[in-house]
Amino acid sequence: MEIILHLGAHRTASTSFQHYMRANAAELAAQGLGYWGPEVTRDGVLSGVIPIAGAMSATVQLDRARGRIALRLAEARAQGLKRVLVSDENMIGAARRNLRRGRLYPGIGERMARFAHAFDGRITRVALSVRGQDSWWASALAYGVGRGHAVPEVDDLDRLVTVNRHWREVIGDLACALRGVDLVVLPHEAHAGRPEDRLRAMTGIEALPRKASRLWLNRAPDLAALRRAVAARGGDVTQLPEGEGRWQPFDRDQRLALQEAYADDLFWLGAGAEGLARLCEETGPDEAGRHLPSGQNARGHQNGFEERRLA
Template sequence: MDLVLLLGAHRTGSTALERVLARNEGALGEAGLTFWPQAELRRDPAFNDAFALTRRAARKPAASKALEGLRARLAAQWQGAAEQGMRGVLLSEENMLGHMAANLRRGAFYPRAAARLRAYAALLPAAPRRIGLGIRSYADYWISAYRYSLPRHDLAEFSLLRSALTAQKRGWCDLVTDIATVFPEAELLVWPQEALGTALPAVAARLTGYPTEAPALTVPARRINAAPQAGDAALIHDLRRDTPGLKGAELEAALASLRAARTQATDTQDQEFTALQRRGFAHRYAEDLAEMADGHAGAQLIASPPPAAPGDDAGSELDAAAARGMAWPVDERDAR
């Protein structure tokens, strides 16, 4: 029985992929594939805290016991799938790489990914046969991560984080290297978030190993897990100046009463990178895509981003990467 990991990353369409897997649970089951979604995994406190528990296990018997319990639960669930005649388990959890809010606070790009993955590798019931990773242009990734994380976490204003985010050197190729180092035998599939608008069913089929002769996988008809609107960030910071730590339903209620009186333009500049910073990010991302197309760390790039709109400097960088050898479609056999 094969283990397939969907590692995210955050804000790259991984939730849309999860939704495809969930809504096609019956078809996947008929094909011998079962799905362990992140919502189910996160109900287990030990799974959420596996990295921290691993760091404490040598000196804290309670941490070691919690890890042993988690390992046993995963093994039992794996055995149950085998007894049902499954040929593959699809496990999805982007937090195995790290957390968005921590990345933003540190001004670092999944800095502990390798150590975190080693901790989870020791707990999984089998070595993964295949691993999927979505990537995204850096500027859009950071802005989306910030907008999504801010309602849930106390973060500084984006203008105070910008310099650190643009200065840090880690990126997608480093993350792929980390994954390949921890799981050297796994097939590593990579796709750009920018391609999922048309490639979502093909990517889902390729990742899962879904049979080409089976009924086509269906996809969501609307956008999934979108980040909050741009104007919310300034409102959230204003509200937290009066009520520190405001979150959850109370924050949403307060936001609802303020949105009508404020325009989205109020904090757009605060959340954006400069044109120069965007060009730098776009150049890095184009280089990453070209390296992935060349098989960086054994990865396979299975989709390519759409062509840039006229006048889109960032997109032109991606087009240049495509021209250097990465512009091919997903295998049509997987696009059923």
């Protein structure tokens, strides 16, 4: 049985993708594709892969998780499924941990090594969505502040820029933990509003359903919502800028630095990623519907990108 992991990341329309998969689960099962989303993975199936404090040792917890996963996969095979797609962005760590550490998924390698063992080395493909660091951190910060995280100070934002961990390092750790697994990287700017394109990249299935394919769920709160959330807990709403719409906490220079970092990541991926991963930017024909805004996907400023490409 082919096992495919969709790892998110957070803030890359993973909730919208999971809603699409649930809405079309029956039709996809008829094509031999099973789906485990958070409603399955967070209901005990994967408990213990990442150890929790308790009476049992980490080894015992992992062994029990392996048993549960094996039983669930045996049930899937008995139902005639040929492959199972597991989608849960928390497999690579919580977004709040990124905020606390000021880095993108610092523990992804160790975590995914445990998941590889839990699935008995049968993972065949892993899909990871990446997003421009300026918009990823802005979305993560807005989501965090809306959930009670402190509004970041200037020094906090500076650290995200100067001590930032890039997607290249995340992908390198992931590839090291999952040796021999096909690692597909999907830019958020191209695929966010197209769950069927992401599923095609993960599975190769061409005849895909379109039901619930243009929903945009779990959006980061806008400035008005953030002000209400901060005021409700007695915080200082003046820490947030005036105006409406999406909150952009970074200044112009910080945004340019983060955009340059993302452009470098995409350039590295487009050049082959040293054989560690493959970049998938292709999408199907456009259709009427609501899509997420596109972002910069060239290396640095446009002139610099062209010069490097010509060189």
